[in-house]
Amino acid sequence: MTESAEFPMELPAHGEVAGLLDTLAREYLAPGVQFAVYERGVISSFEYGEETYGSGRPVTADTVFPWGSVTKSATALLLAQLVSDGDLELDEPVGPLLPELAGSPDSPLYTATPRRLLSHTAGLPDMPPVEDDLALRDCVAASAGAPAVCEPGKHFSYANLGYVLAGRILESVTGVTWWEAVRDFVLTPLGVEPGFLGAAAPGPVAGQHAVHLPTGSVQQVDEPGLPKALVPAGALMSSATGLLRYAAVHLAPGGSTVLEPGLLAELRTPVPGSAAFGLADGWGLGLAVHTDGAGRRWLGHDGNTGGASCALRFDPGRGIGVALMTNATSGRQMGHAFFDALAAKGFDVGRAEAPDLGRPLSGSALDAAAAEVCGEYRSGTDLLTVRRAGHGELLMDRGGLRPARLELHQGLEFRLKSESVEAGHGSDESKDLYCFVRDSRTGQVGGMYMSGGRLQVREGIGLLG
Structure with missing residues (x-):
């Protein structure tokens, strides 16, 4: 380059x-x-x-x-x-x-x-x-x-x-x-x-x-x-x-x-x-x-x-x-x-x-990835929660917004589909690509990148390394 x-x-x-x-x-x-x-x-x-x-x-x-x-x-x-x-x-x-x-x-x-x-x-x-x-x-x-x-x-x-x-x-x-x-x-x-x-x-x-x-x-x-x-x-x-x-x-x-x-x-x-x-x-x-x-x-x-x-x-x-x-x-x-x-x-x-991500994770692959990424993530006063819904999907709670469906891929990249579980309203953000971040010391998921390259840090991890 x-x-x-x-x-x-x-x-x-x-x-x-x-x-x-x-x-x-x-x-x-x-x-x-x-x-x-x-x-x-x-x-x-x-x-x-x-x-x-x-x-x-x-x-x-x-x-x-x-x-x-x-x-x-x-x-x-x-x-x-x-x-x-x-x-x-x-x-x-x-x-x-x-x-x-x-x-x-x-x-x-x-x-x-x-x-x-x-x-x-x-x-x-x-x-x-x-x-x-x-x-x-x-x-x-x-x-x-x-x-x-x-x-x-x-x-x-x-x-x-x-x-x-x-x-x-x-x-x-x-x-x-x-x-x-x-x-x-x-x-x-x-x-x-x-x-x-x-x-x-x-x-x-x-x-x-x-x-x-x-x-x-x-x-x-x-x-x-x-x-x-x-x-x-x-x-x-x-x-x-x-x-x-x-x-x-x-x-x-x-x-x-x-x-x-x-x-x-x-x-x-x-x-x-x-x-x-x-x-x-x-x-x-x-x-x-x-x-x-x-x-x-x-x-x-x-x-x-x-x-x-x-x-x-x-x-x-x-x-x-x-x-x-x-x-x-x-x-x-x-x-x-x-x-x-x-x-x-x-x-x-x-x-x-954006890389070619292929199909989103599903089944046992999604189960394994969800166990790694579910939790609370914070940046300043903003708190995001990634959780598993009753029907198996991953959802993200974002304050007063409707929960967004999290479409997770192999490298822990994800997109958000902001249609609500209760009502199907589309979103301008559905093409944006985000990802989870691993701590360099432990290899565990310790943060995520959301909009604009801002790092959200997982609760309880302390300082992300």
């Missing part, structure tokens, strides 16, 4: 791409879509649909969409600048930099290193239960007692808390806010006009929509501004072309004015223990690592909000990148289908492909 140096891989004809966007946006009920392609300094863009469902205002190349978690790649870039300046070491604990952690030297936040924070391998929970809308410093202080979910470096576990901590480190070291730093040290130098959720935007802003595919429902949602502490994890906005101008830090020679090539390469290098089931082949610093059908490495990140989606992929060796924005919760599924369709036409941008 290498960053490729040879180039040609040709985008299908303009009309084919536009037709794909039209077809898939209609299928996945996405009111509006942007797609942009960067090829060696030239950006081409495609647009479909409306800014807001039923508004009649068309999406243009200037329409602004949320980045969601793609923002994390910019926060990682900012911390790499601190490394470049000698203010930070990638493999030294961050606690000494933060006065609010001085009394918590054993906290997993204190002992975390920037490399592990930015690659989601620090073993942190996604977010501990803290008061709403705390400032970065207060959120870090309130989170100091949060227990780790696994031993650092042993497993990938997607954690917004790691980027709260990264944003706080930035503020503590530089004396400026995350907003000011990302504007002045990253976006403006790269020619991207800053846009932030809940603040002024550099163009017309796409509305956001909740889509439920089984019923065909499309509802506009009011997306509130992010809590203060989460801005380093998800606050940026731009058009798809703006996102690719940002990604040019990795694609164009001028990117070295923002960060030297050696540290840019560090951002793109997969960290040991960062294999992210169902998301990516691995994780660098703020960047997911994907492999295309020819074994070439692509970097990027996906982002989702309460009513929009964003996907970024780029190959530095060939100087090519793509960005897809939608204003619908179904945009993530649409994006998978769109990238699959492009790959079938010879333009493969790298994506997490």
Whole structure:
């Protein structure tokens, strides 16, 4: 898996791409879509649909969409600048930099290193239960007692808390806010006009929509501004072309004015223990690592909000990148289908492909596997229970939701079928693939990956190794 140096891989004809966007946006009920392609300094863009469902205002190349978690790649870039300046070491604990952690030297936040924070391998929970809308410093202080979910470096576990901590480190070291730093040290130098959720935007802003595919429902949602502490994890906005101008830090020679090539390469290098089931082949610093059908490495990140989606992929060796924005919760599924369709036409941008699992387990094989996986699993305040139903099926209880049928396969991968036992209602999640995780010390099932690569740890196991 290498960053490729040879180039040609040709985008299908303009009309084919536009037709794909039209077809898939209609299928996945996405009111509006942007797609942009960067090829060696030239950006081409495609647009479909409306800014807001039923508004009649068309999406243009200037329409602004949320980045969601793609923002994390910019926060990682900012911390790499601190490394470049000698203010930070990638493999030294961050606690000494933060006065609010001085009394918590054993906290997993204190002992975390920037490399592990930015690659989601620090073993942190996604977010501990803290008061709403705390400032970065207060959120870090309130989170100091949060227990780790696994031993650092042993497993990938997607954690917004790691980027709260990264944003706080930035503020503590530089004396400026995350907003000011990302504007002045990253976006403006790269020619991207800053846009932030809940603040002024550099163009017309796409509305956001909740889509439920089984019923065909499309509802506009009011997306509130992010809590203060989460801005380093998800606050940026731009058009798809703006996102690719940002990604040019990795694609164009001028990117070295923002960060030297050696540290840019560090951002793109997969960290040991960062294999992210169902998301990516691995994780660098703020960047997911994907492999295309020819074994070439692509970097990027996906982002989702309460009513929009964003996907970024780029190959530095060939100087090519793509960005897809939608204003619908179904945009993530649409994006998978769109990238699959492009790959079938010879333009493969790298994506997490689901393995061929074969038939689900049944009979004695299911009995044996069920004995291993049944139990309670926790992440923060969320508690999931896997149990055997009276008729032999595996079910998952998820708080106030209907029980989901768990379709288990040979390698302990599973899908959820969210039709209730009492009433058959389909779900948008039935194609998503999850898995149970074995503890590296005992070989016993000690956790599971659910949505977004977040590790849920089995009750009673302690720290997953």
